[in-house]
Amino acid sequence: MPQLPSPGVDLGGDLLARIGAFATQLAAAREREEVGRRRTLRGDGQEFVGYRPYRPGEDLRRFDWELLARLDRPYVRVHRSEAREDWWVAVDASASMGVGRPGKLQSVAEAAAASIAVGLRLGAKITLVCSGGESARRPVHLTRTAELGRGLASLESLRATGRGGLEDLVANRALRAGARGCGRLLLFGDLLDVDPADVLRLLGGRRRLHLGQVLAPEEWDPAAVGDGDNASAGASAFVDPESGLRRRAGQDLVRGLDGYERSLEAFVGRWSELAAAHGMSHRVWSSADAFERFLPDLLR
Amino acid sequence: MAMGLMGWGLLSPMALVALGLPLGLILLSARRQRPQPVALGTARFFDEQGDAATSRRRWRVSGARWWAAAAMTLGVLAAGRPQPEEEDGAVYLLTAHVDRSPSMFLPADPTEPGGELRIDQALRLTSSWLTSLDPSTERAAVRWRAVEPGGVDVVLDAGEEPPRALRQVPRRRAVPPRWGRLTAPGAIFVTDQSPPSVSREVGVFASGGAAVPGPVAIGSGGLLDWGGRDGAPLVERAAETPIRVFISPDLPAPLIGLADLWAAERGFPVGGSDEGAALSVRTADPRGDTEAGPGSTAGRDGWTAAFRAVVTRRARGEGGWRPWLSAPDGPALVWARSGEIEVAFREVTPAASTAEAFALSWARLFDSHLQPPPEVVALDERRGAGAPASRGPQLASAMDPEVLSRRAGRAARGRRVELVLLVGAGAAGLLAFALRLRGSP
Numbered sequence: 001m002p003q004l005p006s007p008g009v010d011l012g013g014d015l016l017a018r019i020g021a022f023a024t025q026l027a028a029a030r031e032r033e034e035v036g037r038r039r040t041l042r043g044d045g046q047e048f049v050g051y052r053p054y055r056p057g058e059d060l061r062r063f064d065w066e067l068l069a070r071l072d073r074p075y076v077r078v079h080r081s082e083a084r085e086d087w088w089v090a091v092d093a094s095a096s097m098g099v100g101r102p103g104k105l106q107s108v109a110e111a112a113a114a115s116i117a118v119g120l121r122l123g124a125k126i127t128l129v130c131s132g133g134e135s136a137r138r139p140v141h142l143t144r145t146a147e148l149g150r151g152l153a154s155l156e157s158l159r160a161t162g163r164g165g166l167e168d169l170v171a172n173r174a175l176r177a178g179a180r181g182c183g184r185l186l187l188f189g190d191l192l193d194v195d196p197a198d199v200l201r202l203l204g205g206r207r208r209l210h211l212g213q214v215l216a217p218e219e220w221d222p223a224a225v226g227d228g229d230n231a232s233a234g235a236s237a238f239v240d241p242e243s244g245l246r247r248r249a250g251q252d253l254v255r256g257l258d259g260y261e262r263s264l265e266a267f268v269g270r271w272s273e274l275a276a277a278h279g280m281s282h283r284v285w286s287s288a289d290a291f292e293r294f295l296p297d298l299l300r
Numbered sequence: 301m302a303m304g305l306m307g308w309g310l311l312s313p314m315a316l317v318a319l320g321l322p323l324g325l326i327l328l329s330a331r332r333q334r335p336q337p338v339a340l341g342t343a344r345f346f347d348e349q350g351d352a353a354t355s356r357r358r359w360r361v362s363g364a365r366w367w368a369a370a371a372m373t374l375g376v377l378a379a380g381r382p383q384p385e386e387e388d389g390a391v392y393l394l395t396a397h398v399d400r401s402p403s404m405f406l407p408a409d410p411t412e413p414g415g416e417l418r419i420d421q422a423l424r425l426t427s428s429w430l431t432s433l434d435p436s437t438e439r440a441a442v443r444w445r446a447v448e449p450g451g452v453d454v455v456l457d458a459g460e461e462p463p464r465a466l467r468q469v470p471r472r473r474a475v476p477p478r479w480g481r482l483t484a485p486g487a488i489f490v491t492d493q494s495p496p497s498v499s500r501e502v503g504v505f506a507s508g509g510a511a512v513p514g515p516v517a518i519g520s521g522g523l524l525d526w527g528g529r530d531g532a533p534l535v536e537r538a539a540e541t542p543i544r545v546f547i548s549p550d551l552p553a554p555l556i557g558l559a560d561l562w563a564a565e566r567g568f569p570v571g572g573s574d575e576g577a578a579l580s581v582r583t584a585d586p587r588g589d590t591e592a593g594p595g596s597t598a599g600r601d602g603w604t605a606a607f608r609a610v611v612t613r614r615a616r617g618e619g620g621w622r623p624w625l626s627a628p629d630g631p632a633l634v635w636a637r638s639g640e641i642e643v644a645f646r647e648v649t650p651a652a653s654t655a656e657a658f659a660l661s662w663a664r665l666f667d668s669h670l671q672p673p674p675e676v677v678a679l680d681e682r683r684g685a686g687a688p689a690s691r692g693p694q695l696a697s698a699m700d701p702e703v704l705s706r707r708a709g710r711a712a713r714g715r716r717v718e719l720v721l722l723v724g725a726g727a728a729g730l731l732a733f734a735l736r737l738r739g740s741p
Contacts, residue, residue, distance in 0.1 A: 002337045002338060002339045003339075004339055005339065096341030097341075098339070099339050099340060099341045104341070190341055192341050192342065192344075215341075215342065216340075216341070218338065218340060219340055219341060219342040222338075222340060222346075225338050237337040237338070238337070238338050238339075238340040238343040238346060239337045239338070239339055239340065239343060240339075240340065240341065240343040240344060241339040241340075241341065242341070243344075245343055245344055246337065246343070247343050247344075247346035247347075256346050256347055259345075259346070259347045260342075260345045260346050260347075263345035264342055264345050267342075267345070
């Protein structure tokens, strides 16, 4: 079995700053979008958040007359909703997530961390579950922004190993029961081992399902493995790190690539169609992509 | 040039050691290209094409590395300085000037009169040095040249023996060479006494030798013997063979009378044949079958005379002949060399006022051209010749110009090839660099 190139997670460097900026930006945009809607995360709750310009047609009870007198401009008061939403964030940490440079596990850990930060910023209660090892049996619950570090530590302790991926999570009855009451369910992984039927069972009520699917650069283009103009010269075979399945490369690679690309396209397309058909949010990206690029669409 | 291929060799074959660099690069690349299985979560999307275990190790090297190796190889070959390999003929041209003056034929050891002569010893020293040259690196051709006019002049390989003719006593006495005029690159002086100042590029092989006592001149009563030490009086003794003078009867009457008087004064008998005479005075046209030209008036040493029936004498500059008297309009009237005097006129009338100078002048001519017997050797020549000397010429300056020219041509061809190799190496290097920039490892 070949060694996995990126089995671990490193959330150091400027990632925390990026996550903070991203969460602030996305939460502000989300608040702007939803403040006028009746069914929002934010409503007429008790916790005062701030002011925003008055829009014609709004409830005059939220109008701030004092500010109008002082500034000669109409503003309304904004309060955080008392009914907090539950978010479940599930991360695939199976062996196949250790593929790629940067690895897929690193990519979904960053995306999950940023999502958690956004959720906490929006007042959601977060439950983080990860496949594989101890993490699967010990969900991490986060309720305040100050607890973000605990979530990051949990993500950073992940290692891509074993065969148990998202399928283990979505097929687990106990976990399914726990996630039943949540408003949003975010699944991060390569979705290679997940049965779509098990995912559909997670739908129900007003729950929104977000499918974040990551693939490594070499999974997008296996010919890129190797030496520049002599691409794939360095690979004699491709091995599935979970099942041990081997496929010969070498001189047959070019011929085999056509079939591979067709199969991969069909696989990704099936998830997109499934998501569209059942009102799920689905985004697929390369592990080399920054989370700022795809996460806003995924969380929409 | 230790290594050669297809007529080409390398001046610096050690540069080939650097071929290990491109070879190492190729081997290293091949080693690095050893294929490795790659983890791919989507491996299942490849169609089944057989067991990967059958994959073979591939010895593929990227284009950039091939070109880099080619650049290095070309560079190394250029550093080896290629040149065409061709056989040169004689590489050095040497000229051995052999002194054949009478002293060279004196015995090397005066106590052994029948032993080795000075010329034998000098030639032996010369041959010894020539045969010591390594034919593979110092191949030389030697022009053996006797210094007397009309003497031996042959070119032989350095390994060959000098011509035997050089050891034979010349028919006419040779004068000691003027070495300064013979100094040239590749010159070798073969003599008995090393010249006092000789250029370092010239080789000198001198036999040396002690003083050799013996007759040094002809006296009125015979030969004058030198005892071997300067300052001691010369002893007169009778010559073993009489000193005879031949005066041709067809000479103009004034000359016959003058020559007879001179011979009588010196005590030399007159008569016999031309052969073996110590001095032969004759006409240039003894049979008188040459048509005589117009007369002429000429003179020297303060006398003048009218010459009639002047005949045209063949110009014989070679063989030691020198004109002694010439007419104002050109033709020589009297030719002389050691032991021989030839006149080119049939009648002569000395001016009465200069008759005394006429007689004195001719007597000096006879004296100076009297050839003594072979055993008479000048005192200067009988003196000791010092120690033997043996010094080869500077070979570098004696290179055969043709060989130099051929070598220059080969060097130029080599430089052109070197340039082509360097340009090729540069182009291959640039190509390798460009491929590297494009992503080839």
